[in-house]
Structure formats: structure tokens, C-alpha cells
Amino acid sequence: MGLGAEASSVIKVIQYDITDLDVDAVVNAANTTLLGGGGVDGAIHRAAGPELLEACRKLGGCPTGEARITPGFRLKARWVIHSVGPVWRDGAHGEPQLLESCYRSAFVLAKEAKARSIAFPCISTGVYRYPRQEAARIALKVMYDHNGNFRSIVACCFDAENAAIYRKLLAPSPLSGDDA
Ligand code: AR6
Numbered sequence: 001m002g003l004g005a006e007a008s009s010v011i012k013v014i015q016y017d018i019t020d021l022d023v024d025a026v027v028n029a030a031n032t033t034l035l036g037g038g039g040v041d042g043a044i045h046r047a048a049g050p051e052l053l054e055a056c057r058k059l060g061g062c063p064t065g066e067a068r069i070t071p072g073f074r075l076k077a078r079w080v081i082h083s084v085g086p087v088w089r090d091g092a093h094g095e096p097q098l099l100e101s102c103y104r105s106a107f108v109l110a111k112e113a114k115a116r117s118i119a120f121p122c123i124s125t126g127v128y129r130y131p132r133q134e135a136a137r138i139a140l141k142v143m144y145d146h147n148g149n150f151r152s153i154v155a156c157c158f159d160a161e162n163a164a165i166y167r168k169l170l171a172p173s174p175l176s177g178d179d180a
Pocket of ligand 1: 017038085126
């Protein structure tokens with residue numbers, strides 16, 4: 001899937017801790033309670049401070065496939081967009097649609113907040129066990145659809161395996177004529 005020069009200069013793949021990024025909005029891989037958890041959710045809550053949990057409490061949860069926005073509090077990011085990805089079962093329970101929807105919902109909120117830069121973790125690929133390759137394809141497809149509205153869209157991978165998958169998918173394909 002070569003995305004072309006223009007798209008791939010907006011979409012960046014990094015291997016890093018998302019809590020330390022200086023972007024307008026970071027996306028959190030949350031659960032339906034929005035009350036925190038492990039993984040990237042726990043890391044974002046620790047870094048943002050207890051005010052984040054207080055703000056999340058007021059939201060009253062979030063269905064799978066949707067997103068909610070709060071301030072970033074002690075993060076460098078001005079906003080945290082809490083997106084709830086699906087738990088992987090077998091792929092026949094709406095998982096692809098729900099994963100795509102949680103990325104799309106995050107972009108809608110980011111645009112409303114006038115964010116120009118946004119960073120995503122690899123939603124659902126941790127304890128929710130979504131197959132990484134398929135999750136990355138969905139994430140990059142939605143990022144590509146929004147690359148005209150943002151200065152920077154960061155796929156913030158935590159582990160080397162996800163980073164390699166994203167980099168391979170984002171790389172220009174010689175067969176598609178994307179020779180950037
Ligand atoms: N920065 C960037 N990515 C990270 C970080 C970090 N600091 N820490 C972990 N990751 P997961 P899920 C990556 O399990 O699968 C929570 O308990 C991690 O390597 O955090 O969507 C929530 O409350 C993986 O690739 O989220 C939910 O209950 C990716 O983030 C549940 O986990 C997502 O892994 C959500 O599960």
C-alpha cells in the first residue's frame with residue numbers, strides 16, 4: 001500500500017512513548033468506562049495527572065468504536081482523545097468496522113478541536129489482541145483519508161514489531177508508481 005509522497009510526509013511512523021509527544025492531540029486506547037487501565041491508557045493517565053481521571057468521570061463512559069475528548073492536563077499535548085477499540089474475538093464480530101470507526105471518531109473530534117497535529121497508539125493491538133498487520137492497515141487507511149486536514153499525523157508505535165509493520169505499509173510501492 002504505497003501512499004504517495006504527499007500523504008507520507010504528513011503521516012509519520014515513530015517508535016516512542018506517546019505520553020512524551022509534543023502534538024496538539026494524543027489518542028488514548030481506552031476502554032468503555034474511560035476510567036483508566038493498563039497499557040497506553042495507564043501511561044497517559046499517569047503522565048497527565050489525576051485531573052484526567054476527574055475529567056473522564058464526567059463523560060460517563062464511551063461505547064466501543066467511538067471517542068471522547070478531554071484536556072491533556074500535564075501532558076505536552078493540549079488534548080487527549082479517548083478512543084475505544086474492539087476486543088479481538090475472531091474478526092466476525094464487527095471488529096474491523098469498530099476499529100475503523102474509533103480512528104474516524106478520533107479524527108472528527110480532533111478537527112472540531114482545531115488540532116493540526118495528532119498522534120495515535122496502535123489501538124487494540126495490546127491486551128485487546130487485534131492482529132497487528134490488519135490493525136495497521138485500518139489505521140493507515142483512515143490516516144490517509146485525513147492527511148489533507150493535518151500538518152502531522154503520527155503513528156506512535158511502542159514496540160519494534162508494530163513500527164516495522166507500519167513502516168512497511170507506508171513505504172512507497174514501486175509497483176504503484178509512488179516513487180517518492
Ligand atoms: N506509548 C505508545 N504506545 C504504547 C504505550 C506508550 N506509552 N504503552 C503501550 N503502548 P494497550 P488495547 C502500546 O494494551 O489493546 C487498557 O487497559 C502497546 O504496545 O494499551 O487497545 C485500556 O484501559 C500496544 O501496541 O491497548 C483497555 O482496557 C498499544 O499501545 C485496554 O487496555 C495498545 O495496547 C485496551 O487495549
